[in-house]
Amino acid sequence: MSQDSAITLAPGERQLFSEQFSPNMFLTQFKTTMVITDRRVIVRRPNALFGVIPMGYNEETSPLRHISQVNAGESFSTRHMLYGGLAIVLGLINLGGGGSMFGGGLAVVGLVLIGVGAFLIYAAHELGVGFRNHGGGVLFAAASKSERGKVEAAKRAVNDIVFAREQPVESEVPVAPATDPTIVIPAPTSAVPSSAPSRFTAAQASDPTTPQALLSQIAEHEPSLRSTVAANPNCYPGLLDWLRGLGDPEVERALAARV
Template sequence: MSNNLQFAPGESNVHVAKFSPSVILFWLKTELGVTNTRILSKRANSLLGVIPLGYAEETFPLANTASVGVEVKFSLGRAIFGLILLIAGLSNLNAFIGWLVLLLAISLILNAVSAVMKIKNNGGGETKLQVSILEKAKLEQFRNEVNARLFADHQGLRHQETMGMHTMGLLNQQAQINLQEQMNRNISEK
């Protein structure tokens, strides 16, 4: 993927990381970024799961993001199918097709375990971004960056709301004092 994530003017506190979606297909990259306002992702689309062909971009506003988490998933179906292909490939090593089946089996077995970042929105919807299990630590670090911004963003909103309420209270007090002074002047003039 030659295109990089595009950030809007005014976005700050930018953190970007690149991930491989699987152990075998290291040339296909998923790029994730987080700023003070949103989470961005750019995933490679592929032809037959191997040849890069375009990309898919998604944006998640921090204000609409409820949580971000990482989980490790084991795909039993991939593992079993990989073991079946492994046995078939090992029994046919004297033919070229046996070697291809063996490579496919190894790929399936290596990719049976993966790391997934789940982004939940305020409405309960969930988006999953799968990466290689070898990059789980980097994915967890990215999740921590997102959560730090989520926490800071919510804290900032609460602070602004509190300050707005204090300002309104002070304005009300000032209006009451002005009204009282006006009433006192009216009484003293009579």
């Protein structure tokens, strides 16, 4: 059973960014959805009984103007530790009943519970993107440990959206058309090259699996890789339009060569 990623927006509300993570690297059907609109942050998390049985989802929101901090990193789930410990205790109790007439069945149940408990304790440390509001509340979009690069790219894109709104801008940033409701990423905010040392590679710029948020960052901060980004099949329409407007001959040739 896969998690429904559709999130209903209010009339007139515009989606700016959306990403999905798989907090469980084994049960990848459980998806955490993070959506940023021009009004709020939305995080939808799957609910699962004992970590394996789908039980709907929980959706939390916070107004965009109330977000004070965006973090990407590790979190510790007390709930997972509690459920994991309880499952292990129940499993040991069932194993202790092996001498009864139902001993064989109880032993199997006990082993299953111990396995589930150990898994929950293992999953107690989570990776993801967290949003802290001015009241101290936190929205957390959990991801698996293998999605660290995806989390970092999402954090950079979200920071650009959330905190750029606090600065005066001369013109509206172009946004990719909502042809895919799960991937809408803003184009880079400036055509001026960054003076910071490059942290991007040509392999990232050309890889079709590179997240669109990361492609936006590469195009903004690494002018020498813009033609490579323009040729990437995963380059989204909003970013293509931004690149096309730069008037760079190498970028123009890469755009013309796209199929």
